[in-house]
Ligand SMILES: CC(=O)N[C@H]1[C@@H](OP(=O)(O)OP(=O)(O)OC[C@H]2O[C@@H](n3ccc(=O)[nH]c3=O)[C@H](O)[C@@H]2O)O[C@H](CO)[C@@H](O)[C@@H]1O[C@H](C)C(=O)N[C@@H](C)C(=O)N[C@H](CCC(=O)O)C(=O)O
């Protein structure tokens with residue numbers, strides 16, 4: 050990846066050491082070395098790169114210095130432990146490239162990457178969205194808004210990386226800093242003028258977005274998720290909140306529909322505007338009022354405390370998508386657009402299709418594929434579909450292996466509380482025994498069953514594996530007036546079982562099952 054851009058000269062290693070207070074090894078002829086990029090993985094290292102050898106959960110990156118040098122690395126940035134490993138082991142690498150040592154290289158990696166690439170984030174408008182749920186959807190809606198205003202947009206998130214018309218599937222929600230700054234450089238070169246990205250809490254904790262000061266950031270909500278990584282909800286919240294500080298952002302938009310949003314609004318370290326629905330909207334800067342809800346769209350108005358307002362439509366089911374749309378609209382307004390301009394640019398409202406997010410894949414029965422993979426998202430997705438479901442509401446879902454065990458039983462309970470036919474199946478078991486995960490989800494479902502029955506609701510509960518079979522059976526069993534929600538995997542196309550990845554695309558399975566479905570036949574899953 051070229052890094053010179055219009056800013057001109059490549060950065061030298063000597064200047065890097067000077068800028069970041071690092072010591073160049075006296076013996077190396079480092080002064081003449083120029084840098085073309087940065088990488089923290091030998092598999093993404095190219096000619097002229099600085100290889101950041103970081104300590105990891107599984108292995109120290111210093112173990113990969115030799116292959117990184119083979120791939121073209123001209124210098125290494127590491128910590129003391131990494132330097133010791135390099136001195137002990139990779140003799141070839143040690144003698145061929147200079148090694149710079151920092152106390153905690155991850156803490157400077159974002160700024161180093163930005164510096165090597167001539168601060169690309171300063172050359173575009175940057176928008177960042179954080180929150181447990183709604184990041185992907187909000188970024189797609191904001192992308193639609195900014196492009197309809199004439200902007201040339203770039204998108205970085207869970208589903209894909211988009212630079213103009215070019216799309217690449219994403220590996221992480223938020224890329225590591227070296228890749229992020231390289232991508233921003235590519236976007237600047239492609240004349241992108243607005244970059245919209247998802248900022249995960251992992252990214253904030255791991256300093257992946259360091260070196261970017263976003264023009265506008267937004268917070269959607271916080272619910273229990275990723276607690277295995279964060280250790281507890283307070284740490285999870287504090288990590289999200291760190292985006293709302295001058296080191297990361299200039300202005301913020303905070304959805305105050307939950308208590309975490311209200312807490313963030315009180316403690317944000319930057320200028321923010323708040324957005325709220327119903328009672329939460331009365332004290333907010335922008336109040337959301339829903340005017341009309343249909344199966345596939347909602348008409349709503351956002352009104353500022355000054356009286357300015359905007360009425361539009363979001364063509365995605367679910368009230369939470371109104372909140373996502375409102376956040377995206379207010380982010381655009383915070384970046385200098387007016388409600389009148391937005392009205393003019395969006396004559397038919399917001400029509401973005403978000404891959405695997407409340408995506409309508411078939412009708413009769415209506416089949417929706419959604420990424421809901423925690424209890425709260427599952428509850429909201431089912432609640433969103435209930436009013437427009439004339440028949441029974443089915444849900445096919447599982448829980449991921451190796452993380453957040455606590456949410457499994459809660460997802461089982463939520464499914465029983467909100468659906469009429471519950472089909473528990475596999476998600477991504479990873480290296481865990483799939484049947485054991487299903488059993489934990491089932492235990493939560495079974496515990497909730499008596500309460501559902503006491504209210505007179507008949508809930509059919511099934512365990513079906515593998516996932517493909519579960520989707521096919523649910524669709525065969527459903528009647529034309531029923532709705533089948535296939536939750537948890539959204540746009541994903543690979544399922545990992547015991548270390549092996551298999552192709553599995555829920556949307557594809559729905560289409561196949563629909564084509565095989567006999568209109569008269571219904572049978573039990
Ligand atoms: C917890 C976490 O985020 N871990 C990330 C971290 O792993 P690690 O430091 O433990 O890496 P490691 O495997 O021990 O390797 C150590 C070092 O050696 C390097 N290496 C390793 C192997 C090799 O062959 N060559 C090589 O150079 C690695 O790049 C790394 O720098 O650094 C790796 C290198 O960038 C990441 O790939 C890895 O993300 C893993 C894949 C991951 O799954 N992260 C998820 C949890 C994540 O970040 N998710 C959030 C979204 C969450 C959500 O909202 O759903 C995201 O933003 O994507």
Ligand SMILES: Nc1ncnc2c1ncn2[C@@H]1O[C@H](COP(=O)(O)OP(=O)(O)OP(=O)(O)O)[C@@H](O)[C@H]1O
Pocket residue numbers: 180181182183184185186187207222247249269270369370372373405406407419420421422425426427429430
């Ligand atoms: N504002 C919201 N509040 C609650 N749930 C939401 C909201 N927006 C979307 N959801 C639900 O969460 C699921 C994931 O949505 P989306 O992909 O937009 O969020 P995300 O934050 O990007 O998630 P992830 O980080 O896991 O990729 C959706 O499929 C939907 O079920």
